[in-house]
Amino acid sequence: MGTPAIEIEGLTKDYAVGFWRKRMRRSLDNLTLQVEEGEAFGFLGPNGAGKTTTLKLLMSLVFPSAGTARVRGRSIDDVRMHREIGYLPEQPYFYDYLTARELLDYYARFFGYPLAERRQRVTRFLERVGLADAGDVQLRKFSKGMLQRVGIAQAIVHDPQVIFLDEPMSGLDPVGRREVRDIILDLKRQGRTVFFSTHILSDAEMLCDRVAVLLGGKLQGVGAPGEIVSMEVYGMEVFFEMRPGSSPPTALAGSATKIGERYRVEVPEVQLYPVLEQLRNCQARILSVAPLRPTLEDYFLKLVARDKAAPHPAGEGAR
Amino acid sequence: MSVIPAVVAINTFREAVRDRVLYNLIFFALMMIGASILVGEISIGISRLVIINLGLSAISIFGLVMAIFIGVGLVSKEIEKRTLYTLLSKPVRRWEFLVGKFGGLLLTLTVNTILMTLGLAAALYYVSRNFLRADASVLVAVYFILLELALVTALALFFSCFSSPMLSTLFTLGVYVSGIFSKDIRDIGMLTRNPAMQAAAQVLYYVLPNFHNFNTITAAAHGESIPLSLIWQNTAYAALYVMLVLIAASAVFSGRDLK
Numbered sequence: 001m002g003t004p005a006i007e008i009e010g011l012t013k014d015y016a017v018g019f020w021r022k023r024m025r026r027s028l029d030n031l032t033l034q035v036e037e038g039e040a041f042g043f044l045g046p047n048g049a050g051k052t053t054t055l056k057l058l059m060s061l062v063f064p065s066a067g068t069a070r071v072r073g074r075s076i077d078d079v080r081m082h083r084e085i086g087y088l089p090e091q092p093y094f095y096d097y098l099t100a101r102e103l104l105d106y107y108a109r110f111f112g113y114p115l116a117e118r119r120q121r122v123t124r125f126l127e128r129v130g131l132a133d134a135g136d137v138q139l140r141k142f143s144k145g146m147l148q149r150v151g152i153a154q155a156i157v158h159d160p161q162v163i164f165l166d167e168p169m170s171g172l173d174p175v176g177r178r179e180v181r182d183i184i185l186d187l188k189r190q191g192r193t194v195f196f197s198t199h200i201l202s203d204a205e206m207l208c209d210r211v212a213v214l215l216g217g218k219l220q221g222v223g224a225p226g227e228i229v230s231m232e233v234y235g236m237e238v239f240f241e242m243r244p245g246s247s248p249p250t251a252l253a254g255s256a257t258k259i260g261e262r263y264r265v266e267v268p269e270v271q272l273y274p275v276l277e278q279l280r281n282c283q284a285r286i287l288s289v290a291p292l293r294p295t296l297e298d299y300f301l302k303l304v305a306r307d308k309a310a311p312h313p314a315g316e317g318a319r
Numbered sequence: 320m321s322v323i324p325a326v327v328a329i330n331t332f333r334e335a336v337r338d339r340v341l342y343n344l345i346f347f348a349l350m351m352i353g354a355s356i357l358v359g360e361i362s363i364g365i366s367r368l369v370i371i372n373l374g375l376s377a378i379s380i381f382g383l384v385m386a387i388f389i390g391v392g393l394v395s396k397e398i399e400k401r402t403l404y405t406l407l408s409k410p411v412r413r414w415e416f417l418v419g420k421f422g423g424l425l426l427t428l429t430v431n432t433i434l435m436t437l438g439l440a441a442a443l444y445y446v447s448r449n450f451l452r453a454d455a456s457v458l459v460a461v462y463f464i465l466l467e468l469a470l471v472t473a474l475a476l477f478f479s480c481f482s483s484p485m486l487s488t489l490f491t492l493g494v495y496v497s498g499i500f501s502k503d504i505r506d507i508g509m510l511t512r513n514p515a516m517q518a519a520a521q522v523l524y525y526v527l528p529n530f531h532n533f534n535t536i537t538a539a540a541h542g543e544s545i546p547l548s549l550i551w552q553n554t555a556y557a558a559l560y561v562m563l564v565l566i567a568a569s570a571v572f573s574g575r576d577l578k
């Protein structure tokens with residue numbers, strides 16, 4: 001393997017806050033991280049964790065208080081690095097006097113494509129994000145989800161090797177989210193590196209080779225989604241339906257919850273067969289049986305709860 | 320030299336056009352038409368003087384208002400709407416963005432000024448049915464107005480790199496007005512016998528743009544010819560001043576966190 005796609009070393013950002021800008025707030029604390037070429041990498045953390053700050057640092061929109069980073073071996077200070085990357089900001093907004101087509105054409109100009117190629121690219125990528133019919137509409141008439149799609153198109157219109165997406169699924173309906181997932185998988189299939197932030201853990205679990213979890217500006221863990229949370233099964237979930245007029249076996253009366261016409265019960269793995277036996281005896285219809293594993297979400301919630309309980313080390317402090 | 324500033328400039332021009340900035344020309348046209356009809360009653364010599372004076376003053380004021388009010392928003396608007404985030408993720412350096420923004424507004428102002436000058440020429444022809452050789456001075460006066468607008472635009476852009484649009488407007492207006500009187504500021508400073516005051520006045524004289532030499536409206540109205548040396552001098556002065564201001568703006572803006 002060659003150089004990693006993204007190398008972040010001790011990246012730290014203190015924002016000056018308060019009227020006199022004397023106090024410092026640490027938004028990112030000594031982040032060190034490597035992302036390999038071709039990886040889909042999820043950057044997770046609750047609101048205010050420092051995800052956007054990290055991406056803005058990598059884009060040189062804000063400058064680090066300490067630390068460095070390289071993308072494909074080039075320092076982030078080097079403007080040539082920007083030829084090889086694409087970036088979707090959080091809640092993107094674009095020149096609303098342009099049409100989607102004009103906007104993509106404008107951005108493509110910075111890469112020096114000749115006119116014919118620009119046209120062809122713009123059309124192709126408008127189609128790619130499902131905006132083929134909206135290409136000639138001014139962006140001021142776009143909905144939030146449409147803007148998000150334009151944002152994704154501009155991040156990939158020049159075929160960058162490394163793509164940074166800040167909450168790519170936000171503002172999209174289920175169809176849109178599915179489409180963005182497909183785009184990310186496509187990029188991955190083409191060997192690109194995709195680094196994206198999200199709070200939607202199921203997306204991260206579905207797409208990412210590895211994830212990093214950030215909390216209060218500090219890195220909490222990096223690894224494959226299955227590594228970060230133990231994949232051990234802690235129980236079984238059973239859905240069943242009773243025949244009209246009958247009620248669930250008394251042994252399950254306390255633990256089963258009724259959802260519409262169906263019942264759901266969680267049982268330890270060793271008790272699965274006895275429970276199924278009981279259900280069979282009263283002629284219940286088994287709808288599904290599934291193992292329960294801790295999800296990234298559980299891990300995440302546990303982390304946040306632990307962080308709330310402990311006194312906060314990151315947060316504010318004088319320099 | 321990279322083409323990136325040109326790409327940014329063209330988009331800035333397109334924005335101005337789509338935001339209907341050039342609609343100010345309608346007011347200018349109405350004003351010139353009204354004036355031409357009114358002065359029709361007086362002698363040709365006087366009506367020429369009035370039309371040229373009025374036309375050039377309007378060209379200058381319309382241009383100044385545009386340069387200041389659009390100039391202070393060039394950068395802040397892109398930061399506020401976060402359009403700059405995506406732009407700077409492309410291979411665009413911050414100074415290239417600034418130079419492009421400057422160029423775009425200057426292009427807008429130039430097109431606007433040329434169209435107004437055509438209107439002035441039409442009015443002049445309407446009242447006197449001919450052009451005189453001395454009317455070349457009008458073109459020189461227009462050129463000087465453009466140089467002045469370039470300077471003001473650069474200043475507005477510079478201030479907006481570190482202060483709010485509101486403050487930048489005040490700063491730019493302040494510098495513009497003191498730039499008109501910079502010679503007087505020095506002269507008054509010299510009159511006080513205090514060496515510190517004299518030095519301060521001298522420094523101000525050199526730091527403030529000197530707009531005194533750019534105003535040839537009266538000379539043009541009276542058909543006086545403008546010396547070639549002044550044209551060279553003003554051109555060189557404006558080019559140098561604009562360059563220095565843009566370099567200062569880039570230095571400030573390149574190190575700034577975009578929030």
Ligand SMILES: Nc1ncnc2c1ncn2[C@@H]1O[C@H](COP(=O)(O)OP(=O)(O)OP(=O)(O)O)[C@@H](O)[C@H]1O
Pocket residue numbers: 015016017025026027045046047048049050051052053054090199578
């Ligand atoms: N310009 C700024 N000035 C001062 N503090 C800031 C600034 N930008 C961000 N912060 C602080 O830095 C911390 C991290 O913010 P950041 O936007 O990176 O979080 P995030 O992980 O992207 O959150 P979200 O999921 O809500 O987008 C927050 O505490 C925020 O208040």
Ligand SMILES: [Mg+2]
Pocket residue numbers: 051052053090166
């Ligand atoms: Mg964020």
